[in-house]
Amino acid sequence: MGKSSKDKRDAYYRLAKEQGWRARSAFKLLQLDEEFNLFENVTRVVDLCAAPGSWSQVLSRVLIKGEKFGRSAWQDREAKFRQDMLKVIRSDAEADSESVKEAPKPTNAPANDGPRQDVKIVSIDLQPISPLPGIITLRADITHPATVPLLLKALNPDYDADTMNQQAQHPVDLVISDGAPDVTGLHDLDIYVQSQLLFAALNLALCVLKPGGKFVAKIFRGRNVDLLYAQLKVFFEKVYVAKPRSSRASSVEAFIVCINFQPPEGFKASLEEPLGVGSRLPQMQAELQESTTAQDDDKKDDGIVDMEIEDLTPSDPKDQKSIRWVAPFVACGDLSAFDSDASYRLPDDHVSLDPVQPPTAPPYKRAIELRRANGGAYGKVPVTSK
Amino acid sequence: MSSSLIMAQQKLEHNFALSPVTALAFQDIGESTYLFVGEDAWLKIYHVTTSRLLGKVRAFYSQPIHGIHVSESKAGLANGEAGILVWGGQSITVLPPSSIRDLVRGVAPPEPTEFKAPDWIYDGILFPAGDPKGALVTAHNELIPFSVSPDGHGLTFGTLTSPSRPILYSANLCLLGPDTILVAGGTVFGEIIVWKYHFGSSRPSQWEVLYVFTGHEGSVFGVSISPEFEIAPGINVRLLGSCSDDRTIRIWDVTDRQLTIPAGQEIDSRLLTEARETGFGDNSEAKEENKNDSSRCLAVAMGHLSRIWHVKFGRSSHAQMGPVEVYSFGEDTTRQRWELTFDLKKWQEGLSPTSGPVGNLRNCSVNSCHNGKNIWSVAISTKGDQEPLIATGGADGRVAISGVQGSADSTKYRHLDFTVPLEKVLQQLEDNGEPHNTTVDEPKNKKGVKYAFQKYSFLSDDLLMATATSGRIFLAAVTDSLSWEEVLVSDTVVEDLRSYMVMKTPVKDTVILGGATGKVYLYRRGQEIMELAHFPGKISDIILLQDPSQISVENQQPWSVIITVLGLDHATILNFDPSSMKSTIDTRKIILPEHCIITAAAFLNSILIVGSRIGALTIHTLTRDSSDLVPLSSRRDPKGKDAITAICPLPGSSTSFLAACRDGRYRIYTLNASSVPFLNLQHEISPPLGMIEGAWFSSPSSRSSSPELILHGFKGKNFVVWNESSQQTIASIECGGAHRPFSCVSPPEDPNQLRLAFTKASRMRFYSQPAPFLQTLKEGGHGREIRAIAASSRYIATAAEDTNIRIWESTPSSSSSPSLKCLAIIEKHSAGIQAMKWFGEDYLLTSAGSEEFYIWRISRLDSSYDALAVVCEAVWDDGTRDGDLRIVDFDVRPWTTTAEEEEKILIAMVLSNSEVRTYTYSPETNEFQLLAKGMYTGACPTKARHLIIPDSEEVHVLTGYTDGHLAIWRTAAGAAGGKEAELVHEPIKVHQSSVKALDLVMLSGEATNNNSRWLVATGGDDNALGFLDLSYDPAEKSYTVQGRYRVASAHAAAVTGLCAVAGGGKEGEVEVVTVSNDQRVKLWKGGSAKGEEEFKVKLLANKYSSVADAGDVEKIVDEGEGKKKVMVGGVGMEVWDLIE
Structure with missing residues (x-):
């Protein structure tokens, strides 16, 4: 797809270029923040799997430079106008905004005015990240035990693992991860690999997050995702699954938003003994069962009657052995946001901009170069069909 | 469908599934070879030579099988010691030999016990004897031994062992000795770790890292350890093959040469304490002692167009330094054969980083094996020097196999492949003292160009005629070789046929030849060549009127051909009667339109159909005024000027025929014999x-089978023979491209046998095969995700991500295994298909990206050839200037108005720019008429449904959007030409985000007024199932929302498909089936039961679905059986019975 047709097909691709973001995924974090007020009272943040760095860029501009991004950054003015005209339930949009809120919107939160004091942001990836103002970038494997002291040292140059107290070892307010593997198409394997990436982020978060901290990570909503929700619930008071409007409806991608880190009593995180494989986590779950599958959620006040279902299915002894729970779903970014699935007409004189940063080189880059050098094919080998 | 459905409490029962084949393994038992096939959670066993499914068993509750290990010890099997190990994800089970015997006999074995390993498993192995029973390797490079209890129902895992825990994309285990396993793990970051694990009671378990290979620039998706090969006297090697995201295949030397490796535990501690840098191209696992390991890379090669999933070793030749066969299998559905050879000199100098690769991989063949994308599973069985048995399993659910040794007596044609230069033929005639024409013996013509082969024609399946540009005529008798003789003719004939001739075989053992001087000759086997006729000009072509498949059948009936002569305004029918040996010129001249060059012809009774060089088809008949066959009417369908190459009447039909064309298409026409x-x-x-x-068309020997359509032609540089009925390639032979003389023959009853002769590089290639190279062991379906399903009362249509549409029919369920038969595959869309609907049984409508909207007419053929006829009747062309919108959804209904008599199709469509449009389509004129347009907020629509208002000529459309709302649009009665559709009710919120699925039923029974009432069920991206109780008051012309209800976490993931299966009418309730990305299929009942006020939702069924990434669910009513079913489509497809 050419740049120009992608501009029409993907409003956020165009907006990202216009607003100087490294990738369209910046809007996902901004819209998550708008809904969950993620950055409130936050000064120490760790961004995992950060390359090419669009989430770190959001952190840099919001926390360090003190810029503000409200709905106006992604509002489709024509849509807003048409919504008013067509009466797409304004009261409803307002009701929406009340739903999961625990604090006022960032747009009128005084805490967000201007640059914050003592902000420390560390971005970690396996691939190098272009520098960003005020951000410490590390190239490291987040699953490696050595990464924890590396990270703590980056947050606090005086850090010494042997002398620091417990509190100093858990200084982080927010851990975010937008990492995803290249999918193979073998769905259960892709879901497994993504869950391992999520656990890698969680394991590190459990080592550095302070009680009350938040954790946000990408998740694939596929088979057995309810097992994952239940496992995350062991560590956080509230767990939501959020879909920003800038994330395509057709994509299985969503974000897990975990609020108020409350490690179970006696739990000690360690990358030497990571969660995600083995039986440690299922055992913890079994002990905590009740608290892990319940969450007080304000009922959505949108006039739709929430139903208690009558389950008439016969119990299947072989199924549902594991503890499952479905985190409440929250759509982020209000209705006037550009729609990532819609096609937009652009003015005739629209000039398509170049991306702020070219995408990272794929592993098959050399293969493409070689093929091109050989005149379009690798060599002269007959292809026969099935 | 929406008005009245019968209500009764129902449940779901699994009926049929077609899923990706994700595991394969061969096993020999006695004289027979069997193939184990893992398809979703099912383990199936097939008999290889007959392709018969013998038995199946569900290995796991809700986990696809990813691997099968068959114990290599045959003695073990006989002694009841071994069995097979099956794994997938974290699940494993061990099937005892008794279960395998049951499966082979078609008896259901005892249900296997499923165990869960602590992590995802990439490979597993069973030990020949003793305890532990076997071992597994996990996605974190850990080895787990396991033991099985004597009764087989208990399984215990031993201690996990690992030198380091990077996350892997592939692993392979190889038993080196009674207590040693070689482990190879390919990491996400492009490295390969090779380590050894010792077990056994005599010594404590321990490990040692042998090598860490770096070099791949992307994730390593496949690793495979070879057996030991002797590549030269005294040189034994063990190789490791790897394949990667970087599109390369690499071969590494992992031969155990008793090098002293430092004890493993030390490496362990260092690895874990040092801070590591990780990333592609950088050493993460590799430490100082591993820095030279990468010089053990023997060869690197590229061949696939996309990612490579597997690499495997085949045979090794006993010849010095190779070759060793290597096979690779990719996302591009190809299997590629490579030959690995070694440079002995470099080898003996030893491996060093500077010497360069000592091995070379040569790409020998590329075979596309599956539809769509991905070969997910592979099995290879080698037996000495025999062609190895290779099976591949695809995302399409098909199993393709090569190397099957057919029983010798069932085939006539042996495998032969010769390349023959003309000089060799002449030499052979000379050497054997065969009589030959000595007057034209110079090897070159006057211009100094060497004589070469000119034309080929099979006289029967064991006799080929080949002519030379010198004008000489040769015959080759086919046995295990070709034995040549020359047809002796006079010098004048040789002169006549030199440099120009046409040659055709009308019936067995007969050839008719035409030359530049207008003479036509006849040759019959064993007889001398004779002159049949003399025309006043160059013979431009000889057109056969007989079925060309019959040339291998004895026939003494009279036959006819059409002779066309350059510059003549007519063509001539030449008749020949073998009993009298007389030829006659038919009195009926074929009168040709100006500039018409005939390329194919056939009689349908007395009507002659003529195909031309520019693709026109003309009907010729005798008329009252003429004794000639005069052209009456003509049509031309190819877009360019491509020749009609064959016209074949359909078997058993006197009115329908097929016309094949050089534009790559074939068309079936029916003659309408009106005035x-x-x-x-x-x-x-x-x-x-x-x-x-x-x-x-083939003539099956068994009367119960239907004739199959066989096509041949060129594709790229290959000559291809294609079975259209079974959708399989019979042969694909590299020939250098189109426009070359060729001739081919097959037995009429067995199109899989083939003989072919053609010219390549001025030499003749002769090829003969007993069977296709690749055969289908198990039929498949779509190779990409199904996005839409539509069912008529007779057919089911499925449309997939790869733009293909398939039309299926349920096969009679007299057989125990229900299945679906694919009747047609339609490829025309260029963008992803978004929606599909039937209109009656005769029309299928499809919409896609790039503003594609097609109307297909579907009919049955009047023939014993059992196929479905499909033609694109209309293409919608009222799109935008850029033509880049998606037509996301549409709905159809019959439409008649008081003003018009014709029943039209009323279409409501929604486009990705937030627009809704209504059209009528006239099946008579094939025209669309725009009624009205409406524009929503800018949000993308997802669903559109007609709301039918009784006795109203207004068009009401219900639409769903990505913003979670529904809207209702009204097109006024008599609207035309793009009037604005009006929003009738303010948008109704039903979900928090996208409305992904929608269906509705109409309720009745409120006799108090004329209100219409619907129960609308919706599935959302927000995991919720919604119900909307909606009514319309025709007097007030207004809608009222009676209630909105939500089941918040109906599924664990987005609800992507929903259909109503019962309810509506007088019932106040509706039953719906929902599908989701969580791979559950659920049956719900929602509504207010008769006489009750309260709205209730009940969950009636909740089952694991084999379909990942489900895109649609559709109700199917099988009228023959009176059964109700639903079909789920996504990655594969699945049918569920609705049982009361």
């Missing part, structure tokens, strides 16, 4: 051939 006869196009399709050169 002015004309042709109806009934079917038009592009099989995977670039240029069709010929077509014929």
Whole structure:
């Protein structure tokens, strides 16, 4: 797809270029923040799997430079106008905004005015990240035990693992991860690999997050995702699954938003003994069962009657052995946001901009170069069909 | 469908599934070879030579099988010691030999016990004897031994062992000795770790890292350890093959040469304490002692167009330094054969980083094995020097196999492949003292160009005629070789046929030849050549009127051909009667339109159909005024000027025929013999051939089977023979491209046998095969995700991500295993299909990206050839200037108005720019008429449904959007030409985000007024199931929302498909089936039961679905059986019975 047709097909691709973001995924974090007020009272943040760095860029501009991004950054003015005209339930949009809120919107939160004091942001990836103002970038494997002291040292140059107290070892307010593997198409394997990436982020978060901290990570909503929700619930008071409007409806991608880190009593995180494989986590779950599958959620006040279902299915002894729970779903970014699935007409004189940063080189880059050098094919080998 | 459905409490029962084949393994038992096939959670066993499914068993509750290990010890099996190990994800089970015997006998074995390993498993192995029973390797490079209890129902895992825990994409285990395993793990970051694990009671378990290979620039998706090969006297090697995201295959030397490796535990501690840098191209696992390991890379090669999933070793030649066969299998559905050879000199100098690779991988063949994308599973069985048995399993659910040794007596044609230069033929005649024409013995013509082969024609399946540009005529008798003789003719004939001739075989053992001087000659086997006729000009072509498939059958009936002569305004029918040996010129001249060059012809009774060089088809008949065959009417369907290459009447039909064309399509027409006869196009399709050169129907020996359509032609540089009925390539032979002389023959009853002769690089290639190289062990379906399903009362249509549409029919369920038969495959869309609907049984409508909207006419053929005729009747062309919108959804209904008599199709469509449009389509004029347009907020629509208001000529459309709302649009009665559709009710919120699925039923029974009432069920991206109780008051012309209800976490993931299966009418409730990305299929009942006020939702069924990434669910009513079913489509497809 050419740049120009992608501009029409993907409003956020165009907006990202216009607003100087490294990738369209910046809007996902901004819209998550708008809904969950993620950055409130936050000064120490760790961004995992950060390359090419669009989430770190959001952190840099919001926390360090003190810029503000409200709905106006992604509002489709024509849509807003048409919504008013067509009466797409304004009261409803307002009701929406009340739903999961625990604090006022960032747009009128005084805490967000201007640059914050003592902000420390560390971005970690396996691939190098272009520098960003005020951000410490590390190239490291987040699953490696050595990464924890590396990270703590980056947050606090005086850090010494042997002398620091417990509190100093858990200084982080927010851990975010937008990492995803290249999918193979073998769905259960892709879901497994993504869950391992999520656990890698969680394991590190459990080592550095302070009680009350938040954790946000990408998740694939596929088979057995309810097992994952239940496992995350062991560590956080509230767990939501959020879909920003800038994330395509057709994509299985969503974000897990975990609020108020409350490690179970006696739990000690360690990358030497990571969660995600083995039986440690299922055992913890079994002990905590009740608290892990319940969450007080304000009922959505949108006039739709929430139903208690009558389950008439016969119990299947072989199924549902594991503890499952479905985190409440929250759509982020209000209705006037550009729609990532819609096609937009652009003015005739629209000039398509170049991306702020070219995408990272794929592993098959050399293969493409070689093929091109050989005149379009690798060599002269007959292809026969099935 | 929406008005009244019968209500009764129902449940779901699994009926049929077609899923990706994700595991394969061969096993020999006695004289027979069997193939284990892992398809979703099912383990199936097939008999290889007969392709018969013998038995199946569900290995796991809700986990696809990813691997099968068959114990290599045959003695073990016989002694009841071994069995097979099956794994997938974290699940494993061990099937005892008794269960395998049950499966082979078709008896259901005892249900296997499923165990869960602590992590995802990439490979597993069973030990020949003793305890532990076997071992597994996990996605974190850990080895787990396991033991099985004596009764087989208990399984215990031993201690996990690992030198380091990077996350892997592939692993392979190889038993080196009684207590040693070699482990190879390919990491996400492009490295390969090779380590050894010792077990056994005598010594404590321990490990040692042998090598860490770096070099791959992307994730390593496949690793495979070879057996030991002797590549030269005294040189034994063990190789490791790897394949990667970087599109390369690499071969590494992992031969154990008793090098002293430092004890493993030390490496362990260092690895874990040092801070590591990680990333592609950088050493993460590799430490100082591993820095030279990468010089053990023997060869690197590229061949696949996309990612490579597997690499495997085949045979090794006993010749010095190779070659060793290597096979690779990729996302591009190809399997590629490579030959690995070694440079002995470099080898003996030893491996060093500077010497360069000592091995070379040569790409020998590329075979596309599956539809769509991905080969997910592979099995190879080698037996000495025999062609190895290779099976591949695809995302399409198909199992393709090569190397099956057929029983010798069932085939006539042996495998032969010769390349023959003309000089060799002449030499052979000379050497054998065969009589030959000595007057034309110079090897070159006057211009100094060497004589070469000119034309080929099979006289029967064991006799080939080949002519030379010198004018000489040769015959080759086919046995295990070709034995040549020359047809002796006079010098004048040689002169006449030199440099120009046409040659055809009308019946067995007969050839008719035409030359530049207008003479036509006849040759009959064993007889001398004779002159049949003399025309006043160069013979431009000889057109056969007989079925060309019959040339291998004895026939003494009279036959006819059409002779066309350059510059003549007519063509001539030449008749020949073998009993009298007389030829006659038919009194009926074929009168040709100006500039018409005939390329194919056939009689339908007394009507002659003529195909031309520019693709026109003309009907010729005798008329009252003329004794000649005069052209009456003509049509031309190919877009360019491509020749009609064959016209074949359909078997058992006197009115329908097939015309093959060089534009790559074939078309089926029906002759409408009215006063002015004309042709109806009934079917038009592009099989995977670039240029069709010929077509014929097979004559099955068994009367119960239907004739199959066989096409041949050129595709790229290959000559391809294609079975359109089974959708399989019979042969694909590299020939250098189109436009070359060729001739081919097959037994009429067995199109899989083939003999072919053609010219390549001025030499003749002769090829003969007993069976296709690749055969289908198990039929498949779509190779990409199914996005839409539509069912008529007779057919089911499925449309997939790869733009293909398939039309299926349930096969009679007299057989124990229910299944679906694919009747047609339609490839025309260029963008992803978004929605599909039937209108009655005769029309299928499809919409896609790039503003594609097609109307297909579907009909049955009047023939014993059992196929469905499909033709694209209309293409919607009222799109935007850029033509880049998606037509996301649409709905159809019959439409008649008081003003018009014709029943039209009323179409409501929604486009990705937030627009809704209404059209009528006239099946008579094939025209669309725009009624009205409406624009929503800018949000993308997802669903559109008609709301039918009784006795109203207004059009009401319910639409769903990505913003979670529904809207209702009204097109006023009599609207036309793009009037604005009006929003009738303010948008109704039903979900928090996208409305992904929607269905509705109409409620009745409120006799108090004329209100219409619907129960609308919706599935959302927000995991919720919604119910909307909606009513319309025709007096007030207004809608009222009676209630909105939500089941918040109906599924664990987005609800992507929903259909109503019962309810509506007088019932106040509706039953719906929902599908989701969480791979559950659920049956719900929602509504207010009769006489009750309260709205209730009940969950009636909740089952694991084999379909990942489900895109649609559709109700199917099988009228024959009176059964109700639903079909789920996504990655594969699945049918569930609705049982009361």
